[in-house]
Amino acid sequence: MSVLDLFRLDDRVALVTGGNRGIGRAIAEGLAEAGASVALTSRDGDRAAKAAREMADHTGARCLGLALDVRDQAGVDSAVARAREELGGIHILVNNAGINIRQDILEVSDDNWETVLDTNLAGAMRCARAVAPYLKEQRWGRIINIGSMLSVVAIAARTAYASSKHGILGLTRAMALDLAPHNVTVNALCPGVFKTEINRPILNDPDYLKEFLKRVPLGKMGDPADLKGAAVFLASEASSYMTGSALHVDGGWTTQ
Ligand SMILES: NC(=O)c1ccc[n+]([C@@H]2O[C@H](COP(=O)([O-])OP(=O)(O)OC[C@H]3O[C@@H](n4cnc5c(N)ncnc54)[C@H](OP(=O)(O)O)[C@@H]3O)[C@@H](O)[C@H]2O)c1
Numbered sequence: 001m002s003v004l005d006l007f008r009l010d011d012r013v014a015l016v017t018g019g020n021r022g023i024g025r026a027i028a029e030g031l032a033e034a035g036a037s038v039a040l041t042s043r044d045g046d047r048a049a050k051a052a053r054e055m056a057d058h059t060g061a062r063c064l065g066l067a068l069d070v071r072d073q074a075g076v077d078s079a080v081a082r083a084r085e086e087l088g089g090i091h092i093l094v095n096n097a098g099i100n101i102r103q104d105i106l107e108v109s110d111d112n113w114e115t116v117l118d119t120n121l122a123g124a125m126r127c128a129r130a131v132a133p134y135l136k137e138q139r140w141g142r143i144i145n146i147g148s149m150l151s152v153v154a155i156a157a158r159t160a161y162a163s164s165k166h167g168i169l170g171l172t173r174a175m176a177l178d179l180a181p182h183n184v185t186v187n188a189l190c191p192g193v194f195k196t197e198i199n200r201p202i203l204n205d206p207d208y209l210k211e212f213l214k215r216v217p218l219g220k221m222g223d224p225a226d227l228k229g230a231a232v233f234l235a236s237e238a239s240s241y242m243t244g245s246a247l248h249v250d251g252g253w254t255t256q
Pocket of ligand 1: 097
């Protein structure tokens, strides 16, 4: 067996929350290119179905689009059930769904705090809780939580978002301990600044963007495809002795 075989995901089924666009879509595509069958989601079922069709055409993998709101446990449970039924199991969960409401501590409202924390942090917990019994039963599984550079540092006006992403590392470590006896690993993948919808306010403001890029040692924003390799590593046998850890793919942002 060559080391490259360790990265293959044949016969694995992955569920990528929010995999219809942006970072989740690139990760879903990477897993499909490595051989996995992939269920990807959107809160809008039609959008998920369209993305799944496009991904199946592009990769040749089995892809399923599902409607899912990570704020709704019953919806999470039924999406997991459908992925298992239609794709034949569940082995890999990527908790990618996330939002950002940019407010500082003087502005942040209870509603916005609750919305961001409930989506980014509780949403990841809900999906993991729904999938974990199956991973435990088969004594193999991977949970990948999408953190952020703001899991370990902060920038101004990110009160709720940075708190939620710092929480992702705590959740990752706690779940890693709970699931290690069952041969299930839990790790965080922490992107820096990437070209996606969530960063529209930065992309639309050339001066702000220029200031932002000064803080990236590699001098550019990430392309979602830059995360494919790290995601396949964390989803595969290649990372079998790694759990409770975080992999930073941020152009060097968190080095300073
Ligand atoms: N872009 C960056 O620079 C960056 C950096 C660090 C971390 N991240 C993280 O990467 C992840 C993906 O973000 P992105 O950059 O790809 O942004 P994006 O293009 O805005 O994608 C966000 C995804 O989350 C889904 N989503 C939002 N709320 C949801 C909910 N309540 N239930 C289910 N799905 C929901 C969206 O699906 P629908 O709207 O279709 O429902 C969409 O697919 C997020 O966790 C984000 O915090 C991004």
